[in-house]
Amino acid sequence: MFNSLSDRLALTFKNLKRKGTVTESDLNATIRDIRMALLDADVALPVVKEFTGAVRERGLGAEVHQALNPAQQIVKIVNEELVSILGGQTRRITLAKTPPTVIMLAGLQGSGKTTFAGKLGRWLADQGHTPLLVAADLQRPNAVTQLEVVGQRAGVAVFAPERGNVFGHDAALESGEGTRSFGDPVDVAVDGVEDARRKGHDVVIIDTAGRLAVDVNLMRQAHDIRLETNAHEVLFVIDAMIGQAAVETAKAFADGVGITGSVLTKLDGDARGGAALSVATVTGQPIMFASTGEGVKDIELFHPDRMASRILDMGDVLTLIEQAEKAFDRVQAQEMTRKFLSEEDFTFDDFLEQMSAIKRMGSLKQMLGMMPGMQQMRAQLDSLDEKEFDRVEAMVRSMTPFERNHPKQINGSRRARIARGSGVSVSEVNQLLERFAEAQKMMRQLKKGGMPGMPGMPGM
Ligand code: GDP
Numbered sequence: 001m002f003n004s005l006s007d008r009l010a011l012t013f014k015n016l017k018r019k020g021t022v023t024e025s026d027l028n029a030t031i032r033d034i035r036m037a038l039l040d041a042d043v044a045l046p047v048v049k050e051f052t053g054a055v056r057e058r059g060l061g062a063e064v065h066q067a068l069n070p071a072q073q074i075v076k077i078v079n080e081e082l083v084s085i086l087g088g089q090t091r092r093i094t095l096a097k098t099p100p101t102v103i104m105l106a107g108l109q110g111s112g113k114t115t116f117a118g119k120l121g122r123w124l125a126d127q128g129h130t131p132l133l134v135a136a137d138l139q140r141p142n143a144v145t146q147l148e149v150v151g152q153r154a155g156v157a158v159f160a161p162e163r164g165n166v167f168g169h170d171a172a173l174e175s176g177e178g179t180r181s182f183g184d185p186v187d188v189a190v191d192g193v194e195d196a197r198r199k200g201h202d203v204v205i206i207d208t209a210g211r212l213a214v215d216v217n218l219m220r221q222a223h224d225i226r227l228e229t230n231a232h233e234v235l236f237v238i239d240a241m242i243g244q245a246a247v248e249t250a251k252a253f254a255d256g257v258g259i260t261g262s263v264l265t266k267l268d269g270d271a272r273g274g275a276a277l278s279v280a281t282v283t284g285q286p287i288m289f290a291s292t293g294e295g296v297k298d299i300e301l302f303h304p305d306r307m308a309s310r311i312l313d314m315g316d317v318l319t320l321i322e323q324a325e326k327a328f329d330r331v332q333a334q335e336m337t338r339k340f341l342s343e344e345d346f347t348f349d350d351f352l353e354q355m356s357a358i359k360r361m362g363s364l365k366q367m368l369g370m371m372p373g374m375q376q377m378r379a380q381l382d383s384l385d386e387k388e389f390d391r392v393e394a395m396v397r398s399m400t401p402f403e404r405n406h407p408k409q410i411n412g413s414r415r416a417r418i419a420r421g422s423g424v425s426v427s428e429v430n431q432l433l434e435r436f437a438e439a440q441k442m443m444r445q446l447k448k449g450g451m452p453g454m455p456g457m458p459g460m
Helices: 003-017 024-040 045-060 070-085 113-126 143-154 163-167 170-174 185-199 216-229 245-256 274-283 304-311 317-327 330-341 348-361 364-369 374-383 386-397 401-405 412-422 426-448
Strands: 101-106 131-136 157-159 203-208 233-239 261-265 287-291 299-301
Touching: 003 024, 003 070, 003 304, 024 045, 024 070, 045 070, 045 274, 070 274, 070 304, 101 113, 101 216, 113 131, 113 143, 113 203, 113 261, 113 287, 113 299, 131 143, 131 185, 143 157, 157 185, 185 203, 185 216, 203 216, 216 245, 233 245, 233 274, 245 274, 261 274, 274 287, 348 386, 348 401, 386 412, 386 426, 412 426
Parallel strands: 101 203, 101 233, 131 157, 131 203, 233 261, 261 287
Antiparallel strands: 287 299
């Protein structure tokens, strides 16, 4: 995501930074580059115009002329304007004073609504809420079942309309006529909210029908569901991969249904970023969540400032920290800190714990991609073999507890046994032990103080 945009902007700024002072023509050239980069990233033209207009105006203003380092000032302005077109501040779900809070999801078919419903449910449940998913997508024949499966996977309750209401007479189905008498999605949504109230769920997430393209009936239906359920939040779910077309769809939903925020899905793909950069400006509502994979945990609050610095490759340290916090449980983190500060040696057991923590954080590549400077190393990242990780883990798991805590005692016959147990060659085991000894040495030096580096990065 945003890779080529990041590269282009990095190049633009590199050229700019070479100059001691920035003249008006330098600024114009930079803005031209940015404009091309944004258009190539499939950002909507009005958004590009607004963006470059703002950068030019601020760039020509006092800010740059008074600056000690004009190039940096321009990067700063671009960053701030990026934050602004991404929606400014992070916006969280507003909970209703009297529960249940009703959150409705709307968007085109395939945008990721149903998947997101499960994620949002899990996310809210993790924060102590008791969400209910409501299957009001009666358009796609198996959408109700899909939501039930998603709910089950996420461990979140689902309100589904009576089968009979949805699929009509079984006889009709069996006869293969495929004539289905659908229930009314608006009724189902209202019943769902009523059910939540009765059973004490404090948040309701309504999954609604999408179509392949915007159409009037779809809009009316979504609009009615919104009105009849008094939805507090209407989240427009948009596939980040769809580029320019996103703009019209977003506008249609904003105008026709009335939305309170957007959800960007499939941010894990290699989309150019046009939808992401356009949707907040076009709809006038912030992006609230990002969906970054098919798993139930692949959901993040959307932070415009962090996304902007990720695009400008300033790294996304805050997101990293947040994910790390999620993955390490507190006790374990305290234990690691204690160990780090004590005289005890770093052992293979510690190493294994760190590996599984990293795994819980998501893919290694995804993690590394968020670290500052890593955008430049994309080629190496792409060739990174996650299987290597598995092999190392297999070797460590083949060690006895004694061996894990006393790596120096692992002699030839033990090495051969570990190799057999983990299905690797003895030389791989040798290599691991060598690297581990180096890492241990480094850790000792680190503990003595002062050597810069990152404690706790496996892979060494
Ligand atoms: P709906 O028609 O809007 O309900 O869309 P679905 O939830 O059925 O999603 C459509 C497809 O996109 C499914 O194959 C999902 O697994 C996939 N999908 C949804 N969200 C994401 C995401 O964030 N990343 C990726 N890679 N795939 C996603």
